[in-house]
Amino acid sequence: MELVFTKGTGKYDRMDVRRNGVPTEAIDCPKQGIIPHDMVHCAVESTLHRRGFIGRVHDGEPASFQMQGDAESDGVERLVEVFQGDGWSGWNTPPADMLDLYLVTCRARACEPLPVRVDDVDAIRSCLLGLTARWEPLAAGESLTLQFERP
Template sequence: MKLIAKKNAPTDKYDQLSFVRADGSSSQCSMPRQGILPHDLIHYVVESALPFEFGFLSLVARGADPTFVMESVHDKSNAEFTSDVTGDVTADVTAEAVQVEAIVEALQTQLWAGEFDTEMFIYASDMACSARNTAPYSFAEVEPKTALFQPALALAKEWAAVDFSSTLALNFK
């Protein structure tokens, strides 16, 4: 799937992210400006680096509406959601989507801090999963600073260099 992130006018509060799937279908969503790498582009970093099949971008690549996935996973009271895309809603779909969101939130916090604290990152990810009654992701075989934080910083630098009314294209799996 191709992601096309468009940086809108300087006075806009949102930028735009378009998804062009392998079958040619497309959808889009707004990305709130946050002063750091946009949340949905942090998903790109996390889902490109870790072996998830049912994160936000993977579900959108399968045909899910981005707004549906965002609302389902961001709602901490929604312990389980159904995917009209995968056809077989399982605990794996829900658990992975929640784990990805928790990791993205924890990485976003580290980007706001401007430096990486492995212990706090894992703690934040674990707590976000716990708040959604989901087992946390095990980072036993991953060094999060190298696998996630450094690529997020590199993408943030690339995004910052994009001129207003211009785009950044990324290929996702």
């Protein structure tokens, strides 16, 4: 599956989802000062080999915000939120603090946390920093294409 992220000129960027045999789906991604939310999903899901929003779309669900929750994708979503917060803080929160925040966030939302270790945080952050380095220099209207395949 291809995910094409395009920088917008206004309040939104865009993600186009291209799957074989399925019409392209587009999602408006509110700008948040870092890479798009769904790009963070790509990093988390591909690094941990977990099924969240992007994995569910890959498996055939429509790319919409009306998905029914499930334990694994809910755990992924909480972790994506923690990494977004890290990005807004400069991508330098100590990994142990991020894991603590993840557990607090999961408890607050009655969500089973995924088994995530400090090494996982470091690997995800490395992926996110690479994506950030590719995304930041793009001008409005330019795109970054990512391949997403489930193992």
